[in-house]
Amino acid sequence: MKKRALITGITGQDGSYLAELLLEKNYEVHGMVRRSSTTTATQRIDHLLDARLDEASRPVLHHGDLADASGLRRIVETVQPHEVYNLGAQSHVQVSFEQPEYTADVTGLGVLRLLEAIRGLSDRTGEKIRFYQASSSEMFGAAKPPQSINTPFHPRSPYAVAKTQAFWHTVNHRESYGMFNCNGLLFNHEGPRRGETFVTRKITRAVGRIKMGLQDKLHLGNLDALRDWGHARDYVEAMWLMLQQETPGDYVVATGEAHSVREFADIAFSSVQLDYNDFVVVDPRFFRPAEVDYLLGDIAHTKEHLKWQPRTSFADLVREMVEHDLELAQREKDFPYKS
Amino acid sequence: MPTALIFGITGQDGAYLARLLLDKNYRVFGVHRAGDCDAANLHSIGAESVQLLPFDFVGGSVEEILGLAAPDEVYNLAAQSSVAASFKVPVETGQVNGLFVARLLQALREVKPDARFFQASSAEIFGAQSGVLSEESALRPCNPYGCAKAYAHSMTTVYREAFGLHAGNGILFNHESPLRAAHFVTRKITLAVAKIKHGQQRELRLGNLEVERDWGFAGDYVQAMWLMLQQAQPADYIIATGKVRRLRDWVDCAFTSAGLDSREFVTVDPAFVRPTDAGTVSADVSKATSQLDWRAQVQFEALLAMMVEADLRRVAAGEI
Numbered sequence: 001m002k003k004r005a006l007i008t009g010i011t012g013q014d015g016s017y018l019a020e021l022l023l024e025k026n027y028e029v030h031g032m033v034r035r036s037s038t039t040t041a042t043q044r045i046d047h048l049l050d051a052r053l054d055e056a057s058r059p060v061l062h063h064g065d066l067a068d069a070s071g072l073r074r075i076v077e078t079v080q081p082h083e084v085y086n087l088g089a090q091s092h093v094q095v096s097f098e099q100p101e102y103t104a105d106v107t108g109l110g111v112l113r114l115l116e117a118i119r120g121l122s123d124r125t126g127e128k129i130r131f132y133q134a135s136s137s138e139m140f141g142a143a144k145p146p147q148s149i150n151t152p153f154h155p156r157s158p159y160a161v162a163k164t165q166a167f168w169h170t171v172n173h174r175e176s177y178g179m180f181n182c183n184g185l186l187f188n189h190e191g192p193r194r195g196e197t198f199v200t201r202k203i204t205r206a207v208g209r210i211k212m213g214l215q216d217k218l219h220l221g222n223l224d225a226l227r228d229w230g231h232a233r234d235y236v237e238a239m240w241l242m243l244q245q246e247t248p249g250d251y252v253v254a255t256g257e258a259h260s261v262r263e264f265a266d267i268a269f270s271s272v273q274l275d276y277n278d279f280v281v282v283d284p285r286f287f288r289p290a291e292v293d294y295l296l297g298d299i300a301h302t303k304e305h306l307k308w309q310p311r312t313s314f315a316d317l318v319r320e321m322v323e324h325d326l327e328l329a330q331r332e333k334d335f336p337y338k339s
Numbered sequence: 340m341p342t343a344l345i346f347g348i349t350g351q352d353g354a355y356l357a358r359l360l361l362d363k364n365y366r367v368f369g370v371h372r373a374g375d376c377d378a379a380n381l382h383s384i385g386a387e388s389v390q391l392l393p394f395d396f397v398g399g400s401v402e403e404i405l406g407l408a409a410p411d412e413v414y415n416l417a418a419q420s421s422v423a424a425s426f427k428v429p430v431e432t433g434q435v436n437g438l439f440v441a442r443l444l445q446a447l448r449e450v451k452p453d454a455r456f457f458q459a460s461s462a463e464i465f466g467a468q469s470g471v472l473s474e475e476s477a478l479r480p481c482n483p484y485g486c487a488k489a490y491a492h493s494m495t496t497v498y499r500e501a502f503g504l505h506a507g508n509g510i511l512f513n514h515e516s517p518l519r520a521a522h523f524v525t526r527k528i529t530l531a532v533a534k535i536k537h538g539q540q541r542e543l544r545l546g547n548l549e550v551e552r553d554w555g556f557a558g559d560y561v562q563a564m565w566l567m568l569q570q571a572q573p574a575d576y577i578i579a580t581g582k583v584r585r586l587r588d589w590v591d592c593a594f595t596s597a598g599l600d601s602r603e604f605v606t607v608d609p610a611f612v613r614p615t616d617a618g619t620v621s622a623d624v625s626k627a628t629s630q631l632d633w634r635a636q637v638q639f640e641a642l643l644a645m646m647v648e649a650d651l652r653r654v655a656a657g658e659i
Contacts, residue, residue, distance in 0.1 A: 069430060097501070100441040100442075100444070100494070101438060101441045101442050101445065103441075104437065104438045104441045104490070104494075105434075105438055108433070108437065108490060109430055109433045109437070109438065112429050112430055112433055112483070113430055116429065116430070152477030152478070153477070153493075155493050155497065156497060156500065156501070157497060157501075158441060158494065158497065160497075161490055161494050161497055162490070164478075164489070164490070164493060165433075165437065165486055165487070165489065165490040168479075168480050168485075168486045168489060169429075169483070169486055172480070172481055172482060172483070172486065175481065176426070176481075176482070288501075289501035289502060290497060290500045290501035
């Protein structure tokens with residue numbers, strides 16, 4: 001029998017990579033999507049939904065929302081998943097300062113609604129359902145690097161506080177009810193599918209457009225912020241591995257290497273023979289109210305237990321994103337009205 | 340005349356704090372859930388002159404309340420306050436104890452950033468850790484109530500660090516009084532003692548008697564809340580007695596003080612044992628002692644005697 005997986009946030013960067021991975025592994029993949037008035041909401045998974053593909057190999061989409069408890073119960077009851085991956089969230093730190101309440105409701109309480117729905121199904125059927133929660137390195141915030149699974153959290157944004165709350169709910173449901181729940185504490189993970197308001201993608205998009213003469217300047221915030229950047233495609237594999245272990249646990253997923261935003265910009269611009277100093281403008285609007293200076297993951301425990309390690313180097317990650325965005329900018333230049 | 344705004348006015352702490360502030364000549368506004376205003380605590384403590392404001396904690400406008408009251412000090416004591424109930428209603432607990440605080444902080448930031456803010460945090464944010472707990476200890480909540488309180492605690496810290504609000508968490512360990520609601524185990528016990536003494540009850544069913552807690556008097560703790568908002572710099576403080584006792588001691592002491600033997604009446608009932616329970620902790624109260632010059636005045640035995648006496652009187656008078 002095919003395993004069934006339910007992914008919330010399937011339309012996001014991680015959701016799309018995870019859906020691909022699970023389809024390759026012959027899962028029946030179900031995804032939750034929010035109703036949207038635009039048709040671009042599913043663009044990251046449109047290639048998987050192509051009507052020419054065999055129906056059984058396409059993900060099944062369900063309308064739902066992490067703020068809607070009865071809807072979540074209905075989806076969980078309908079799908080009867082073996083594995084649930086909760087990747088849905090209001091995932092933007094800067095936006096969370098503008099919408100703390102919404103962020104709390106979706107990113108924080110959403111996991112609780114989902115866990116309660118899963119617990120309800122498990123209680124009735126007696127089947128253990130494996131659950132993955134997308135936790136975040138932002139939870140470490142101001143904690144001293146390197147950060148491991150034993151580092152106490154010091155969240156510095158409404159997003160980070162909400163993710164921390166979700167982490168604890170995931171742990172507590174494991175300890176209180178014996179659920180198979182795992183947290184992946186993912187450090188920054190990027191790729192060509194990253195949303196364009198995130199700093200890495202914002203940089204590579206700008207590099208492409210500047211190179212094509214479509215843009216002059218790039219406005220950024222704190223260039224000295226240090227982050228541990230990996231490729232999202234590598235990280236979804238760690239998510240899956242966590243749910244294949246005999247016992248549930250929490251894991252840091254990172255590369256173990258930190259680079260500054262400045263370095264990212266430098267490599268990105270250099271790869272198209274430009275100097276970032278000529279284009280980057282430091283703009284206070286993009287500084288956070290409370291900065292997170294230095295995130296660096298300690299993955300010794302993860303390597304040992306999951307036998308996982310990142311495959312994509314920092315330089316390769318930047319280059320892949322720049323190449324992708326050069327093509328995008330080329331198309332924009334060739335068909336200016338269409339895009 | 341300074342103005343204070345208290346969210347969660349109808350509870351035990353709301354009543355004691357209102358009384359304290361009225362005695363200090365504050366103008367006091369008290370916010371309660373609309374359609375659910377039990378002013379009994381306020382009456383029993385002589386704090387009737389609080390101006391009550393009904394409020395929708397899920398969708399109401401905090402900005403409007405702040406505009407109306409124009410407070411110098413804001414105290415958030417509102418909560419779904421039962422740990423046991425939080426396992427049954429985890430999302431509701433998250434909304435009232437956690438998410439509401441996000442709305443409150445955002446509203447303060449936008450319309451009243453100069454007001455000082457007290458958040459009623461809880462020892463439950465530390466969960467099942469053992470050892471000595473201080474303001475620097477890592478948060479590790481172990482139930483939905485603790486998670487929601489930890490969320491509110493961290494959000495208060497974020498708004499202090501990010502926006503410079505005068506906002507602080509009082510990490511309150513268990514605090515009791517004759518006004519404690521009857522579903523809390525301490526009050527459940529003193530009430531049972533009074534009823535047994537008067538022949539109205541024959542048995543008392545309890546959960547794990549070996550749990551240890553740091554129990555203080557609510558009247559002392561509201562004093563610490565007020566002191567926190569009088570400091571030049573906002574900060575978090577542990578508010579506790581620093582002494583740990585077993586629930587069994589509470590039971591024995593309560594029965595003894597009424598001339599009864601607990602062994603004749605108490606039954607341990609697994610139904611009251613929680614899926615997970617907080618561990619053995621002791622509170623490091625040195626920060627509150629040195630910086631606020633605050634210490635708990637009423638000790639364990641005196642607190643118990645106060646509560647048993649109050650319940651004996653209420654039962655005798657037919658009030659309960």
